[in-house]
Amino acid sequence: MPAVADLDLEALNSATKYPSILTYHELDPKNGGLLDTATPFSGDVILTEKVDGTNARIIALPGGDYLLGSREELFYARGDRVWNSRLGIVEALRPLADRITSPHYGIRVYYLEVYGGNKISAASRQYTGGTTLGYRLFDVATVEPSVLDLPLSGIASWRDGGGQFFYTEDDLTEIAAAADIETVPRLATVAASELPTDIEGMHAFLTHHLSTTLVALDAGAGGRPEGIVLRSSDRTAIAKARYQNYERTLQLRAKQR
Structure with missing residues (x-):
């Protein structure tokens, strides 16, 4: 594989971007609240804490080279x-x-949430009372080098069509342990039939499974969590449930009564 200096960085950036995760309940474009339509899941569903920071990437290449970036840019x-x-x-x-x-072949991408610090996000104070930075791994994928030879439009279509190879929960756990990287906290594994499909039920579900953050960096942290990511064990469905969305929706509905 070529060295970093010989790579098409636009192509690499596009091929390694993390796909968007939809909300568990569909967003209402009219008011920013949630609609009653819930994401369908089947089988076992893994619940993890959604950390409110900034998405980041480590793009590891054969031979020891790597690049670091945010969700949109290489830094x-x-x-x-x-x-x-x-x-x-x-x-x-x-x-x-x-x-x-380094991987022996191909491009391995580690997706992490960097959080805390000094105003990384509006929620930084929920994780630290000072300027401490933290990170947690939430996914790992492999990208075939040949993808970089596609035109940028082709790479975007490949990525949006699920072309990136993401590791299973078991493999992700092994990779994290081998690299000594802490993952986002695993909260529970539940059957899809246990997931509430109504707004009030999912808000209560959030409170039951995650009432305070599990990734506070020091005693000065505020402790309010952002929410939960729901992921089927075979990765066929992924969605996020954020406290803010459910609280806003319930407030909007209360005003309409």
């Missing part, structure tokens, strides 16, 4: 003397990227 390549310091991603992830084992 740093191994050996750079100057890098984009925005969002604290490079500061938080460079030591980790330096010690991750």
